[in-house]
Amino acid sequence: MSPSRRVLDARGLACPQPVILTRKALAEGGFSELEVIVNTSSGRENVARFAGHAGCTIGSIEESSEETRIVIQPRVANLSDPTSTESLTEATMPPVEPGIQTILLSSRTIGRGDDELGALLMRAFLYTLTESETLPQQVLLMNSGVTLAAEGSEHLDNLRRLVDLGIEILACGACLEFYKLTEKLAVGRVSNMQEITEFLLEGKALSL
Template sequence: MKTVDTRGLTCPAPLIKTRQGLNEASAGEDVEILIDNPTSFSNVKRYLSDNRLPYTVREEGSLAIVTVRRGEKTELSVNETEYCTTGSEEPAPKVRKTVVAVSSERMGSGDDVLGTKLMVSFFRTLVMLEPPPAAVVFYNAGVKLAMDDSPALDHIRELSEKGTAIYLCTTCINHFGIRDRLPTGSFSDMYQIVNILRDADHIICP
């Protein structure tokens, strides 16, 4: 069973982490979602219902434990902000949706060693942003930054823990033959990547 811990997070982070956990789960695998925010709990339930994913709920004090059966792999909604409401069920103020698109292992051109250092520094700084970006999309050689020996991997994991969705281009992964060396992130096809970029309010391309 896969566990998605959203304790201490506010919308849209619990929804982003829920979708990311469901995308990473195998077909038929149970996903356990831990939620301690009543409004986020309500939003996640609506999200699961709209995506036709059956779930059960167990409550332990202020903690809600939602267990979801992933079922067959299907495309899940990527517009989490549509499900964000306040306690009064009024739409929450729109949060600027920032997406980072990464196409290279290095930042800039000229000196490869310097470019690698700059890219690691970029991700270290990205972790400090509040709110964190909604998603980071890796494509072309950028997918190598999520490999198990990448100097940026720890920062990418930190972003994921803060609720940032991590997407890795499947075509690029197969091209470089690194499918077994990616400990974090969701494999994504071009259709999903295009939709993520289309729906972004702001795109950063380091």
């Protein structure tokens, strides 16, 4: 039997709408594959991450210059009936995380004043974030904030814990180059002003 496919066109929708619509479609069910079309990088990342958290399989991700098509195969709870797609319900799916989606760290310290205290506050903040119930989806690093994720940083353990919790760490490429740290990024990936601006404008963002 060929798989039935539902197509969800989420192009042009601001975050977190693509994720909300994906969650709703998965809860409704009635298909064996869900194809979600998005045209922002944050939409692509967030839909794919949500599908993973919901226990679904990503069948394929096709990217063109205009859009991304993500094919999601719902998880099958009823193992005796592998064609069942009734396993995802509102109750069994993770919520669309409320609150702040993006945190921008534009300095290696928090606040102005004594640098030693500022660095200590940054350590305490990142540690406490790893213990928090409500998590952002991205942590963006700019200016001297990129040093937090570079080799030798005292924050690498906490940043790795955040990555393990599903948070993406993005470091401004121009900033890494300025500080001569391009080859020394130890956690996360290099990003650019377009992507960083997109994240800051699309969801609830907090700058520290």
